[in-house]
Amino acid sequence: MATSLKELMYGPMHAGRLDWIGLRPARRETLQSVATASVEIGGGLVGDHYTGPLDGKRMVSMIQAEHLTAVAGILGLARVTPLMTRRNLVVSGLNLLALKGRQFTIGDALFEFTGPCAPCSRMDENLGPGGFQAMRGHGGIIARVLRAGTIKVGDAVVVLDVAQHLSNSATLRLFDDS
Template sequence: MTLPPADSMLGQLMARLPRAGRVEWIGLRPARDVPMQAVAVADATAGAGLSGDRYGGGSGKRGVTLIQAEHLPAIAALAGHADVAPATLRRNLVVSGIPLAALKGRRFRIGDVVLEGTEDCDPCSRMECALGPGGFNAMRGMGGLCARIVEGGTLAVGAPVEALPVDAEEVDVEAGR
């Protein structure tokens, strides 16, 4: 994803976030077609993934998958459910309080781990089974974000999720420059 120049008004607006977020849930997929395992902490390896996750040694750009906690009730409603458990959606991290879409194409920190948002985490056909007929479409646009691990470390439930500063001069957004 190509971001606008950081010194442009649009670049500055896209870099400004209202607050830090928080990790609400962590899950690992130990193998294909097995239930997710909820954990309190997970080890993240730079250029790879999470220890104990089936994608832990895989490609760097999809080392961790994240989903917005605020989207879970919307997905549940659209799929015709009262609620949906995070493990059902098969993402590694559920985060709240920070818009994941704003982290696409930029670096962010969770605890001592530095990640970079690489691409949307679109739903897969498994959501039809997990959520029922129409589950794939219920999740479209709210599937979350894939990220590569730039600096490894430990992820923990409750850790802050913070966008890293964009390297550019400050732009006076109020003045339109």
């Protein structure tokens, strides 16, 4: 049994599931739903227009499937789709904000939580008036790619435990040229 808040924060988490993958071929283009995607270090999802610097924080954006229902309820809509939120990945069964300070795998790719994904002004365009406000606190997270790989819809989202996280961080530092 955990005895401190820190132990609770880094305690075990159940795996989630990757429900949807979306790629934007160009800025302001509609996302394209795909079943499989390649993930590159320094580039995020292959085929997505966004490619950040190697040390960038926003390589992949993620949202919880459960939050799509919440945003729809806030706006009085029957449904909010992943396309409307402009996030790359939709995950269910896992509290994404609980990934703060953690690493996780999807398929054979390794990711690291880098921050919350704040809504942008496009939310009012995509969701209607009030879309930006409805997405506040429900925008998901952004993540950095630490190991390239392939992800596919249905893959488990597995959170590394603290021992794995520390071991993996030490390994990554061994190969860091800086």
